[in-house]
Amino acid sequence: MSKIINKYTYAIILLKQLVKTDFKLRYQGSALGYMWSLMRPLFLFLIMYFVFVYFLRIGEGVPHWPVQLLLGIILWNFFAEITNNSVTSIVGRGDLIRKLNFPKYVIVVSGAISALINLAINMVVLLIFAAFNGVEFRPEMLLSVFFIAEMLIFALGLGFFLSALFVKLRDINYIWEIIMQGLFYGSIVVYPITYILSKSPEITQILLLNPAAQVIQDTRHVLVSSETQTLFTLAGDKWYIALIPILISIVTLVLGALYFRRRSDSFAEDV
Amino acid sequence: MSKEESTDAKYAIEVKGVYKDFLLPQEKNNSIKTKTTSIFRKKNKTVATQNALKDISFKIKEGEFFGIVGRNGSGKSTLLKILAGIYQPTEGSISTKGKLVPFIELGVGFNPELTGRENVYLNGAMLGFSKKEVDAQYDHIVKFAELEPFMDQKLKNYSSGMQVRLAFSVATTAKADILLVDEVLAVGDADFQRKCFAYFRSLKKQKKTVVFVSHDMNAVREYCDRAVLIEDSELVEAGTSAKVAQAYSRMFMNEHQEDENTDEKQALRWGDGSLKYTQVKVSPSTVRNEDFIKIVTKVAIKNDIDGVIFGFSLKNSADALLFGSNSLMQDQKFENLKKGQTLNIEWTIPNFLNDGEYLVNVTAESLAAEPCDWWEDAATFTVRKETQTGFVVFPKIELDASYGKKA
Numbered sequence: 001m002s003k004i005i006n007k008y009t010y011a012i013i014l015l016k017q018l019v020k021t022d023f024k025l026r027y028q029g030s031a032l033g034y035m036w037s038l039m040r041p042l043f044l045f046l047i048m049y050f051v052f053v054y055f056l057r058i059g060e061g062v063p064h065w066p067v068q069l070l071l072g073i074i075l076w077n078f079f080a081e082i083t084n085n086s087v088t089s090i091v092g093r094g095d096l097i098r099k100l101n102f103p104k105y106v107i108v109v110s111g112a113i114s115a116l117i118n119l120a121i122n123m124v125v126l127l128i129f130a131a132f133n134g135v136e137f138r139p140e141m142l143l144s145v146f147f148i149a150e151m152l153i154f155a156l157g158l159g160f161f162l163s164a165l166f167v168k169l170r171d172i173n174y175i176w177e178i179i180m181q182g183l184f185y186g187s188i189v190v191y192p193i194t195y196i197l198s199k200s201p202e203i204t205q206i207l208l209l210n211p212a213a214q215v216i217q218d219t220r221h222v223l224v225s226s227e228t229q230t231l232f233t234l235a236g237d238k239w240y241i242a243l244i245p246i247l248i249s250i251v252t253l254v255l256g257a258l259y260f261r262r263r264s265d266s267f268a269e270d271v
Numbered sequence: 272m273s274k275e276e277s278t279d280a281k282y283a284i285e286v287k288g289v290y291k292d293f294l295l296p297q298e299k300n301n302s303i304k305t306k307t308t309s310i311f312r313k314k315n316k317t318v319a320t321q322n323a324l325k326d327i328s329f330k331i332k333e334g335e336f337f338g339i340v341g342r343n344g345s346g347k348s349t350l351l352k353i354l355a356g357i358y359q360p361t362e363g364s365i366s367t368k369g370k371l372v373p374f375i376e377l378g379v380g381f382n383p384e385l386t387g388r389e390n391v392y393l394n395g396a397m398l399g400f401s402k403k404e405v406d407a408q409y410d411h412i413v414k415f416a417e418l419e420p421f422m423d424q425k426l427k428n429y430s431s432g433m434q435v436r437l438a439f440s441v442a443t444t445a446k447a448d449i450l451l452v453d454e455v456l457a458v459g460d461a462d463f464q465r466k467c468f469a470y471f472r473s474l475k476k477q478k479k480t481v482v483f484v485s486h487d488m489n490a491v492r493e494y495c496d497r498a499v500l501i502e503d504s505e506l507v508e509a510g511t512s513a514k515v516a517q518a519y520s521r522m523f524m525n526e527h528q529e530d531e532n533t534d535e536k537q538a539l540r541w542g543d544g545s546l547k548y549t550q551v552k553v554s555p556s557t558v559r560n561e562d563f564i565k566i567v568t569k570v571a572i573k574n575d576i577d578g579v580i581f582g583f584s585l586k587n588s589a590d591a592l593l594f595g596s597n598s599l600m601q602d603q604k605f606e607n608l609k610k611g612q613t614l615n616i617e618w619t620i621p622n623f624l625n626d627g628e629y630l631v632n633v634t635a636e637s638l639a640a641e642p643c644d645w646w647e648d649a650a651t652f653t654v655r656k657e658t659q660t661g662f663v664v665f666p667k668i669e670l671d672a673s674y675g676k677k678a
Contacts, residue, residue, distance in 0.1 A: 006370070010399050017396035025384055099375045100397055101356030265359045268352070269293065 011103045018110035023117065037118045038125055041077050045070045048190050062192040063225040067130045071224060072189040074122045075148075075216050079155050080180060081115040086159030087166050087173045094271035104264045105257070108159045112152060119148070135224055143222040147215045150249050154211040157252030160260035167263065167270045187213040193229050205234055205241070211252075214245040282368070283449050283480040284331040284354065289363035291324040291349055323349040324360075325504045331497075333368070334478035338491040338498030338512055340519050346504040348453065351375065351484050355451050369448025369480075372398055376453070378438030383427035387418060387437060390426050394441045408444045416440035436463065443470050449480045454487075488516040489626060520557075520653055523628075542635070542644035545574040546608070551633050553652035558622060566618040566650070568633055572608045579605045579643060582634040583618050586648075588627055593663065597634070623666035626656040 027033045048069060052058040059065030086108050090097070093107050131137075166172040186207055188196065197204045208214045208231040221228045232242040296318050324346045331337045341347040352358045353365060355373035380397040381390050391412055395405040405412075413419055416436040426434065471494050474481050485491055491498055495512035500519055508518040550569040558564050566583055584595025596618070598605060605614070631650040635643040656665060 009401070013396045013399065013401050016402070017393050021382060021385065021389070021393055024389065025382070028384055096380055096397070098357065099379045100373065102397070268357045 007103070011106050014102055014106045015110050015113070018106060019113045019117075022110065022114045026114075034121075037121060041070070041073050041122055042125070044077075045073050048073065052190055058195070059192050062194060063227055064130070064133050064135050065192060067126070067133050067135055067224050068192065068220045068228065069190065070126055070129060071220055072216050074119065074126060075151065075219060076184065076187060076189045076212070077122075078115055078119045078148075079151055079212050080184075081118065082112050082152075082155035083158050083162060083176065084180065085111045085115070087162045087176055089159075090163040090167055090267060091170075091271050097267050097271055104267055105160070105260060108156065108163055108260070112156050112159065115155075116152065130224065138222075138226075140222045140226075144219045147218045147222070150211060150246055151215040153253045154215075154249035157249065157254070157256035160256035161252075164260045164263040164267075167267060183210070183212060186210065187216060189216060193217060197229060197234075201234065204229075205231065208234070209244050209248070211245040211249045214242075281332055282330045283333045283335070284337075284368075284482070285366045286327055286329050286354070287364050289324055289327045289350075289353060289360045289365060290322070291346075291353060291358065292361045293321045293323055295319045295321055322504050324353070324501075327363070327501070327506050329499050329506065329509060331480060331482065333480055335497060336475055336481045336483065336495045338495035338515065339482065339484045339501065340486070340488070340491055340498055340515060341501035342486075342522075345501045347484050347501045350501065351451055351453055351482070354482060367449060370399070370446070371449040371451065372445045372447035373451040374442055374453060375451070377435060377442060381426060381434065381438065384425060386425055387422040387429065391422075391437070391441055394438065398442065398445050400445075412437075412440045412444055415443070432463070439463070439467070447479075449482070450474065451482045451484075453484050488519060492516050523651070539647040540645065540649075542642045542646075543637075545576050545637075545643045546570055546572045546579065546635055547644050548633055548635070548646055548649065549613075551631060551646070551649040553631060553650050556652050558624070558652060558654045559656075561622055563619050564622050564624070564652070566620070566631055566633075568616045568618075570614040570616060570635065570644075572610055572612040572614070575610050576608045576637065576643070577606060578638040579608060580634075580636050580638070581605065581616055582636075584632045584634075585620075586630040586632065587625075587663065588629070591663070593624075593629075595632070621666075622654075623664050624654045625660060625662060625665040626654055628653050 027036050030036060032039070045066075049066060053066060053069070059069070062068065089107050089111055090104065096102075097104065162172055162176060184190075187210060188207060193204065196207070208217060214231050217228060217230045218232070221230045221233075230242075231245065232239060235241040327350060339347045339350060349358065351373075352375065353360050354367070355371070355375060357373075357375070378390075378394055380393050382393065385393065391409065392402060392405050395408075396402075400408075413422055416433075416439070418433060418437055421429065421433065426437075429437070468490075471481075471490075475494060481494075483491070483495060491512050497510065498512045498515035499506055500508035500515050500522075502522065508515050547570070548568055549571050550567070552567050554565045554567055555561065568581075568583075570581070580597050580599050582595060582597030585593045587593055608614075629652055630648045631652070632645075632647045633649050634645050636645070637643055658665075
């Protein structure tokens with residue numbers, strides 16, 4: 001029993017230190033330091049805003065579209081940061097793995113926690129921006145925590161799977177890069193859902209089965225504008241369809257973690 | 272998986288029938304291209320299996336200082352990594368009791384971009400210390416490492432000696448039931464080594480279970496209660512540290528003697544072939560308290576030679592030439608040697624050598640300084656002395672002292 005407790009205290013000690021180290025090292029030596037984790041999504045937002053909203057006039061008539069756009073970018077970045085960083089995370093820590101026996105999942109989880117910290121900072125900026133844009137503050141907003149948790153589960157599951165697979169198959173990072181480029185446009189980040197809805201409601205629903213897309217829409221719904229359609233509002237009578245992405249997220253985490261655990265015993269030999 | 276609580280109270284570590292195989296793909300099969308092409312030619316897939324360990328079993332008692340000795344590549348480091356839980360055994364099981372801290376390498380997780388202080392906490396976490404525990408030990412760690420003024424500097428600005436000192440200082444505060452120590456302590460200057468050995472003595476005094484992997488038979492003899500010898504992936508000797516250390520030394524002796532027989536190690540032996548050393552041996556081969564050491568050589572003359580100068584020199588294990596002599600210096604002349612003659616030449620030297628391994632070079636050259644037979648590392652021998660000193664030689668020294676009258 002005491003051994004089990006020891007095992008987890010060790011994992012928590014390591015987790016704290018790895019997150020701290022990551023936080024300290026991330027923008028070390030840069031003049032603006034941690035400001036960059038705000039600047040990156042903000043500048044991406046400005047570019048998207050000029051291209052899509054200002055010139056192409058996308059999102060006209062959609063309530064608080066600039067806020068929705070920024071929210072989408074922030075959430076997408078959160079998802080991308082966890083998955084992209086985790087791919088090479090195990091191999092990147094090879095020096096440690098070869099010399100020490102420790103719970104390897106700590107590496108992937110610490111990356112996710114760093115991304116969560118980033119997300120929290122970005123969300124503060126978003127809320128300020130939302131207030132200036134005249135977004136009404138409602139108690140429903142708290143539901144966004146649930147959706148962010150869902151995204152974390154999904155991303156973590158993918159992270160476990162990708163990082164363990166990369167140890168054996170070093171092409172995964174390139175493959176994942178391509179998949180992410182496709183997913184970015186498929187996750188309804190830079191255009192309002194009404195655009196694609198007017199063309200084909202079926203395709204919209206299929207796209208929303210992707211947890212990343214569903215979470216972005218649902219968070220927009222509860223946080224910015226209740227007029228925004230989500231998988232739940234589109235499903236109507238068949239409300240249970242809205243459970244599919246949640247299920248996908250949970251199954252991804254379970255399978256990813258199982259695969260990771262099975263492979264982790266031989267990481268020290270393979271990295 | 273195979274780690275479980277040991278049921279026997281007496282043993283800290285039990286190793287039962289451990290095998291470890293490494294699969295070595297001839298061509299690294301980790302990109303899609305090789306994976307897909309290998310589907311089509313499965314038969315050509317070549318995977319070599321390397322048996323790093325074969326059927327290793329032993330038990331380590333609680334409070335025992337236990338040595339694992341063996342040469343490079345014998346599998347002892349693999350064994351240590353299995354004990355540390357870094358590798359999983361292919362077959363067999365290992366059970367350990369209590370908290371185990373491995374020092375496979377000092378300063379695991381050190382990051383050059385962080386300050387010394389931050390690295391202490393990071394490295395501490397790797398060894399299982401919470402922030403609180405490091406807080407409590409911090410001043411002691413810094414003081415022991417003698418790095419008080421540098422703790423807020425980045426680690427990359429430290430000298431390698433400073434880094435090792437800091438890492439060692441963190442490591443020695445580890446509170447563990449079992450410590451696994453690799454040869455990390457072989458690095459560092461004399462001052463640092465002294466600290467390490469003091470730490471070892473304190474571990475021994477505290478009755479900690481220590482597993483110590485080493486080449487250094489003096490250290491094994493001095494600190495270990497028992498030891499095992501690993502050779503070619505197998506356990507070949509187990510028992511008291513003296514017995515195992517002897518087996519280890521003998522292994523090298525045998526090999527050197529084999530070398531003698533196979534004779535021509537070209538790089539280390541050359542000459543015009545007008546004569547040959549047929550035997551070079553040291554008597555006794557393990558020198559203890561004898562007053563003199565004899566280097567006994569036999570020489571066969573292959574061609575008529577006008578004159579020859581015979582000589583020898585001695586090297587220690589650090590490859591430093593210690594001393595030597597030749598027949599010219601000893602005022603002996605060897606002239607008009609005839610084909611077919613043999614000569615016995617014996618050098619007698621006083622035993623002022625320090626504990627360690629020594630190599631003998633023997634030489635024979637013509638009066639014109641052309642080498643006839645020049646043979647380096649022709650023989651080896653070991654010197655065992657009760658007292659250890661850090662000096663190169665250890666001559667008999669007498670100390671006389673008396674108290675004068677009070678002024």
